[in-house]
Amino acid sequence: MKKIAVIGAGPAGMAAAITAARNGAKVVVFERNDIAGKKLLLTGNGKCNFTNVDIHADCFSFEEGSFADSIIENMSVRDICAFFADMGVLSMERKGCLYPFTGQAHTIRDAMVQTMEQLGIEVIYNVCIGEISKDKEQFIVHMDNKFIYFDAVILACGGKAAPKTGSDGFGYRLARGFGHTVSRTYPVLVQLLSDAPHLKAISGVRCYANVSALVDDKKVASDYGELQLTDYGLSGIPVFHLSRFLSKEAEEGRDCVVAVDFMPQIGIDLLEQFLDKRLGDLKGYALKDFICGLVHSKLADYIINESGVCGETAVTPADKDMIFNLLTAMKNWKFHITGHKGFENAQVTKGGVLLDEINENMESKLVEGLFFAGEMTDVDADCGGYNLHWAWTSGIKAGETAAK
């Protein structure tokens, strides 16, 4: 019977351990926290969006030409749901996102812990593995003053995001110890910082908007969803999405901008028609009252102040061009991005162990018997269950092959 060590009891490590044990291996999991899946419990606001009906390689970032797309596409959503149904967890779908039927992340975590128990997997908590060596065919895991021997090792230590949950990049040392290259890491799915003036005045506004990321004036991504304006910059799911295209670029000092269309449902022609009618109906009303019907009142006040027009001015049909210009500005409002809110606030890590040095079975090309799974590798994805999908699929693949 093969003896396998899994380092890290996060989603990827637990998926790997369960699969290896189901394939006949004797498995020991080492976890530095006193519980398994600490980060998993936070996912999806405690509801755990664990995969998505629409899985395709475009939702992920990885090195071009790597094998990651085949792993992602060969293990379907149905396979992942079946993996959990086998542990007694049913799923439900909302807007394409899959959650456990209970709507509670701990259902998934608890089911995995219970399954590990049933399979006789030993989980050793409160131990941070700092050294693993290889002696001929055997791996030696150094734990306190003990040396424990294994036939294979699966590194599933996570990245650097949300370090309070146990993954603070420490695991990369283990990979480097075996000669692996770890690419530079950046926090993604994170809030963005802006130096736009008077952010305090519009802080607290939440609205549905189209947002686009521009790097050196070139549009690189866009999304629609609930935008949150804060005193430091921008937040909300569509901003998290854009952060995958701006965190690294902002750190590198490139010119990064988020352009916001605060009125995405109203095209320019429709806006013009609407203004014609309103100018007839509301002649003589104060400008601020006039445009408040179209945009959030804090934004209306802000844009009026910024443009130097008096909000108390009584509107006449002759002011149409001025009002039209004010409103069209709302369709392309540019926030200069200066950075991000760091790994402490990020959900995911961009960068990690290079896929170039790992084969399609998640095994190291440099050291036989060494495997990788999950966020530790240089793969990141969009919001919507994709990052956990990678954790499960890469973990299952590593566990399956390691046990052979």
Ligand SMILES: Cc1cc2nc3c(=O)[nH]c(=O)nc-3n(C[C@H](O)[C@H](O)[C@H](O)COP(=O)(O)OP(=O)(O)OC[C@H]3O[C@@H](n4cnc5c(N)ncnc54)[C@H](O)[C@@H]3O)c2cc1C
């Ligand atoms: C707030 C938040 C919400 C999120 N929501 C979602 C969501 O809804 N859907 C989604 O798809 N993704 C979500 N994510 C991302 C998702 O949680 C991660 O992609 C996923 O947890 C990665 O799994 P992993 O097993 O690779 O790493 P981790 O979950 O980071 O687990 C790694 C484990 O290894 C342990 N460890 C590390 N080094 C050692 C060591 N040397 N010795 C022993 N143990 C070690 C750590 O303590 C940790 O328990 C969210 C993330 C956050 C922070």
